[in-house]
Amino acid sequence: MTRNLWLVLRRLGLAFGLVLAVLAVNFTLIHSAPGDPAMVIAGEMGGADEAAMAAIRKNYGLDKPLPEQFVTYIGRSLHGDLGTSYTYNRPVSELILDRLGPTILLVLTALLGAICIGTLMGVLASRRPDSLFSGVVTVFSLIGYAMPVFWTGILLVILFGKVWPIMPIAGMRDVRMMGAGTWASMLDVLHHLVLPAVTLGLIYVAQYSRLARASMLEVLGSDYIRTARAKGLGVWAVTFKHALRNAMMPLVTIAGLQFGNLISGAVLVETVFSWPGLGTLALDAILGRDYPTLLGVLTFSAILVIVANLLTDVSYRWIDPRLRGR
Amino acid sequence: MAVTVPSPTPTVEAMSPWLEAWRVFRSNKAAMLGLVILSVIVLTMSFGPSLYGVAPFDIAGAPFTPPFTEPSVWLGTDYLGRDVLAGVLVGGRATVLVGLAAATVAVTIGVSIGALAGYFGGWVDTALSRVTELFQVLPALLFAMVLVTLFTPSLTVVIFAIGIVAWTGTARLARAEFMRLRHLEYANAARAIGAGPLRLMLREILPNALPPLIVSATLIVGSAILFEAGLSFLGLSDANVMSWGLMIGSNRRNILECWWAVTFPGAAIFLTVLAVSLIGDGLNDAFNPKLHLR
Numbered sequence: 001m002t003r004n005l006w007l008v009l010r011r012l013g014l015a016f017g018l019v020l021a022v023l024a025v026n027f028t029l030i031h032s033a034p035g036d037p038a039m040v041i042a043g044e045m046g047g048a049d050e051a052a053m054a055a056i057r058k059n060y061g062l063d064k065p066l067p068e069q070f071v072t073y074i075g076r077s078l079h080g081d082l083g084t085s086y087t088y089n090r091p092v093s094e095l096i097l098d099r100l101g102p103t104i105l106l107v108l109t110a111l112l113g114a115i116c117i118g119t120l121m122g123v124l125a126s127r128r129p130d131s132l133f134s135g136v137v138t139v140f141s142l143i144g145y146a147m148p149v150f151w152t153g154i155l156l157v158i159l160f161g162k163v164w165p166i167m168p169i170a171g172m173r174d175v176r177m178m179g180a181g182t183w184a185s186m187l188d189v190l191h192h193l194v195l196p197a198v199t200l201g202l203i204y205v206a207q208y209s210r211l212a213r214a215s216m217l218e219v220l221g222s223d224y225i226r227t228a229r230a231k232g233l234g235v236w237a238v239t240f241k242h243a244l245r246n247a248m249m250p251l252v253t254i255a256g257l258q259f260g261n262l263i264s265g266a267v268l269v270e271t272v273f274s275w276p277g278l279g280t281l282a283l284d285a286i287l288g289r290d291y292p293t294l295l296g297v298l299t300f301s302a303i304l305v306i307v308a309n310l311l312t313d314v315s316y317r318w319i320d321p322r323l324r325g326r
Numbered sequence: 327m328a329v330t331v332p333s334p335t336p337t338v339e340a341m342s343p344w345l346e347a348w349r350v351f352r353s354n355k356a357a358m359l360g361l362v363i364l365s366v367i368v369l370t371m372s373f374g375p376s377l378y379g380v381a382p383f384d385i386a387g388a389p390f391t392p393p394f395t396e397p398s399v400w401l402g403t404d405y406l407g408r409d410v411l412a413g414v415l416v417g418g419r420a421t422v423l424v425g426l427a428a429a430t431v432a433v434t435i436g437v438s439i440g441a442l443a444g445y446f447g448g449w450v451d452t453a454l455s456r457v458t459e460l461f462q463v464l465p466a467l468l469f470a471m472v473l474v475t476l477f478t479p480s481l482t483v484v485i486f487a488i489g490i491v492a493w494t495g496t497a498r499l500a501r502a503e504f505m506r507l508r509h510l511e512y513a514n515a516a517r518a519i520g521a522g523p524l525r526l527m528l529r530e531i532l533p534n535a536l537p538p539l540i541v542s543a544t545l546i547v548g549s550a551i552l553f554e555a556g557l558s559f560l561g562l563s564d565a566n567v568m569s570w571g572l573m574i575g576s577n578r579r580n581i582l583e584c585w586w587a588v589t590f591p592g593a594a595i596f597l598t599v600l601a602v603s604l605i606g607d608g609l610n611d612a613f614n615p616k617l618h619l620r
Contacts, residue, residue: 021460033476142607146600148552150559151574151592158585257462264467268556272578282468283560286475294475298468305463 011313015306022302023077026295027070038062052086082299083292087285092296095281100300102172103277105189107266109197111255114204119251121205122212123244127235129217137209144206149265153199153272160195168192170274196273200265204258211254215247222246248319256312260305347537347612357608363601367418367594374415382413382568393586404573404587405580413573414590420558420569422598424485425551431489432550433496433543440500441527445508451501458497466491467556474562484563488553496542503535537613544606548599555595570595 038056057063064072076082082092125134160167168174172192173185219225220243228238267279274280278297285293351357380386386399386409393402393410401411443454470487477483507513508531516530557563558571565572570591577587 017456018460018463021456022464025460025464029472029476142600142603143596146548146596146603148555148559148571148592148595148599150556151588151595154574154578154581154588154592158581158589161582162585260463260465263465264556267465267467267471268559271560282471286471286560286562289475291476294472298464298472301465301468302463305465309463 011310015310018306019303020074022299023074024070026077026299027073029295030291031066077299082296085285085290085293087288087290087293092292095293096278096296096300099276099278099281102275103263103266103270103279104304105193106196106200106269106275106277107259107262109193110201110266111204111259111262113197114201114208115251115255117201118205118208119212119244119248121209122214123216123239123247125209125213126216126220127239129213134213137213141206141210144202147202149199149203150268150272152202153196153269156195156199157272167195169195172276192275196269196275199272200262200269203265204262207254207258208251211251212247215250216243219243219247245319249316252312252315252319256309259308260301263301263304347609351608351612354608354611356604357611360601360604360608363597364605367598367601368422370415371418371422375412375419378412378415380409380412382416383408384412386412390580390584392584393590401590402584402586404577404584410573410587410590413568414570414594417568417570417573417591418594418598420481420563420567421551421554421571421595424481424488424554424563424569425547427485428488428492428550428554429543429547431486432492432546433539435489436493436496437500437532437539439493440497440502441504441532443497444501444504445523445527445531447505454497455501458494461491462494464491467553470553470557471560471562474557479562479564481564481567484554484557488550488557492546492550492553496539496546499538499542500535503538504531507531507534541606541610541613544602544609548602548606551595551599551602 038053062069080093082096084090085092085095088095121137121140125131125137128134157169161169168191172189174188174192216239220239225238225243228242233242263278266277267282269275270277270279271283278301282294282297284290285297375382385407387396387403387407389403389405389407391399391403391407393400395402399409399411401409401414403409404413439454439458443451443458469491470484473487473490474483504527508526513526513530516526521530554563554569555571555574558569559575559578561572561575563569563572573591574588577584581588
């Protein structure tokens, strides 16, 4: 028990170290960009105003030596103060919290959907590796990997915006639904979520089906599967209870490693579908030269990835009892 | 007294491993298809623009001309009246060059860091693995967006931005390979005759670690191409260089009026990445002796 506790603490410590390192990267970026760091923090909006610049210099202690500035920066950030957006005239942390929900909704729907559908496709394909279905899964996974995600999104927008208008192609809510009840507005959000989530999920369905197929083929060849079959268990029990549990490990590993890519993909998908998440916030920040917001989004997304990695670690132990206590 | 006859030399001549790999690769239909597609694309983007002779930024006809209606602008025109075919022909140059250059940067960083971590182990490994972890938690596209925004969006900055975010996978792979190979007998033998760490890493271990690294480099080229396309789609690449991503990005507001201006460049990106990943799969099978015995 104490050993487990120690392991958890160690994990959390490493994760905290990573957060500090991300902040250090931000600090380095602000100071290595060409021009005055105060200008970088203020962006073009604040840069015109000499009083604002002076306030920033004083607030961030930009007249102090670099190591001291660094400590101040880390301290402020850890207290949740990521600076002020001069475009929106609001604290960056507030802006990000507003946009965090939609991004998490999009990313998790896409990821969980892709894991379920992709794994199922891979498992079914592995049952008969030379069948037509298995071939279709392989071709599909190749195509899904090679399609640029923003292009997939645009094709869906053209399809559902022009040819077959049954899906909303932009935004998260319908203006006409503003006064509607809780259930109606939830359904409205889900309706808007379909196309972005399908677009983002498609690449991962492709990857998971391919990976699940390979992983299952390897597991299905092992001795304990033959034993399970020999003692008279049905095909489905062997496939889903014995084989899949063991074939899950690489899938979970990839899910953890892929989380950063998923967020990168979400930036593009949000842009195509005007989804009000962190990605569109980052892009608006770039267009408005709003650096505190941009760096805040980077920090927050990195924290999301760190949390996802911690969860991956926990689920390893849940799937594979041999790893518990290690 | 019986004389032991020396065993005859085998009649089948041993092939070099590279030739053997090429033989396996050549028999792989999907991989050869990828090679053919890629060759066609490279030839088209090399000679197509000068043969076609229309500049991609020039106004070539009325805006929103649909494809296959006007012989002079066969693939139609975009919202500004620019020739889509001219853009598709020349737009691959930036995309593929940036993809290749960025992959080179990524592989160089990845192999160096992975080699040092795997060869020396101990605290060097711990420190470098932490650095790798840091770059893994930074969402690559966002990080590249920040880099491109803070510095000017020129092709060089885009290349380095992609290279800096894409190396972690290679580093992990190189680390594992160097760890596995550093204590094999030939490495020990080289060490015994006085080879230093640099010589051991570059001359003894690296050549034997190459096959999986080449496969991963191929896959990085594919994802670097997708990356460049994504950045130019967002308008974060050099706006004076026509690329497939830029074409899609600049026509984004008008996709319902001119689907052709986004569909054709997107299809070009798709085919290029598909070809590269088919080649990567083929190389993987060719270099992995366990697989082709099955």
